[in-house]
Amino acid sequence: MVAAREPTMEDVARAAGVSRSTVSRVFQDGGSVSPDAQIAVREAAASLGYVPNLVASGLAGGSRQxxxxxxxxxxxxxxxxxxxxxxxxxxxxxxxxxxxxxxxxxxxxxxxxxxxxxxxxxxxxxxxxxxxxxxxxxxxxxxxxxxxxxxxxxxxxxxxxxxxxERAHGRMVLDEVAARGHRRIGVLTAPLLYSRVFDLRSRAVLERARERSVHAVPLDLLPVEEGVVRALDAAWDQGLTCIVCPVDFVALDLLRAAAVRGTDIGEDVSVVSFDGLADGLDIIGLATVRLxxxxxxxxxxxxxxxxxxxxxxxxxxxxxxxxxxxxxxxxxxx
Missing domain, CATH: 3.40.50.2300 (Response regulator)
Known part of the structure; x- marks a missing residue:
């Protein structure tokens, strides 16, 4: 059985009633092709199952598109x-x-x-x-x-x-935490190699804490599953009333660990985070910075x-x- 031949740019041009160069221009940028011709070419391509060669079109168009x-x-x-x-x-x-x-x-x-x-x-x-x-x-x-x-x-x-x-975000978080009366907090930190974003967020929180006379304790995050448990232990042992997480998925892991041990988040200890993009955060009620x-x-x-x-x-x-x-x-x- 002979395999069906892949449709070519020439096939699209014949079906659309235009030149091959017009088809080429449509799939490069379309800027110099009339709207009617663009519609005809794209409809013909869809009907034939033609897929443009993006690498080739990039070379032909100087890669600008x-x-x-x-x-x-x-x-x-x-x-x-x-x-x-x-x-x-x-x-x-x-x-x-x-x-x-x-x-x-x-x-x-x-x-x-x-x-x-x-x-x-x-x-x-x-x-x-x-x-x-x-x-x-x-x-x-x-x-x-x-x-x-x-x-x-x-x-x-x-x-x-x-x-x-992220520097503004870290300062924003600390200001919100301080406005609610928290004066002893934990800040989960990770090495620069793990994430430059996490590092900058944590450093910004710690820097703002010093400016606001808030006692902030750096807490080692990694590995995450153990780091969130250590953070809850530190909150109990050192009287920390809030834990700042560098990202929402860490905060969610911390909430899970708190649920296992019966810690009431928001009452026994507060949690705040960064990103604000995952579905369902409004239902959970996670306090966070939305990017x-x-x-x-x-x-x-x-x-x-x-x-x-x-x-x-x-x-x-x-x-x-x-x-x-x-x-x-x-x-x-x-």
Whole structure:
């Protein structure tokens, strides 16, 4: 039995009644093709089951319309939401986004390999939405294309970034905790290698605690299953009235451990966290900082468009977006 032949660009052109070059332009950017011709080409492609070769179209179009996204562990709601919003922003801008995921705990090697794969696809620019690989490695791996760091701390003068203002978030959390009368708190911390975001959030909370004369005790988070239990023990032994978690999934693990031992969260000890993106947090009543993911994605895509359109390199920009604090029953009064 002979396998069915894959439809080609020529087949689409014949079915749509246009030239092959018109079909090519539609799948590159569509900018110079009339709306009627675009509709005819896309309907013909859908009818024939034609799938454009994105790598080839990227080469033909100078790669300007095809961008790459390296995302870390899309099972984490913060990265999952960022992944979705970046694809929405790309679609709105008429571009294609190709994404590669490096899972948690694979650290820098998998992320660098993912970047190399994206650049091998001849993308016009790369977004790096990860929390581990250092700026030196990023710059070395992506020097050939415009690169933008997303959602993580970055002050490297060679790398563009559109990030969450985690320093402001940490200070925001401490101010909310202090406003409810808490004067002895625990702050779960993790090594810089584990997450630059976690590290900055924790340091910002501790820094603001010193300014507000709040006694803050750093507590080792790792491994998470043991760290949350140690935090509950420390709250009991040291009279801590609130525990600050670096991310919501850690806070949820802490709530589970508290339920097992019969600790009343919000009454016996308060819990506050960061991200605010997982489904059901409003039902749980977790007090957290909600990240402005959609605003960050729109800004990043717009800025990449400016970089690609500029006749000469633009000055490196480091943009910050602050989120909002979401009150919840897990943060009670001291």
């Amino acid at each position: 095809q961008l790459g996204l390296l995302i870390r562990d899309a099972t984490n709601p913060a990265y999952g939401h960022l992944h979705a919003e970046m694809h929405r922003a790309a679609t709105r801008s008429g571009r294609t986004l190709v994404s590669v995921t490096a899972f948690r705990h694979e650290y820098g090697s998998a992320e660098v390999e993912g970047l190399r794969r994206l650049i091998g696809l001849r993308v016009g620019g790369v977004f790096v939405g990860t929390g581990v690989t250092g700026p030196e490695d990023l710059h070395r791996a992506t020097a050939a294309v415009p690169t933008m760091v997303l959602g993580r701390p970055n002050e490297d003068p060679r790398l563009e970034s559109v990030s969450y203002d 402005p993911v959609a605003a960050l994605a729109a800004d990043a895509m717009g800025r990449m468009g400016e970089i690609l359109a500029a006749p000469a390199p633009l000055p490196v920009r480091h943009a910050l977006h602050a989120g909002t604090f979401v009150p919840g029953r897990t943060l009670g009064t001291a």
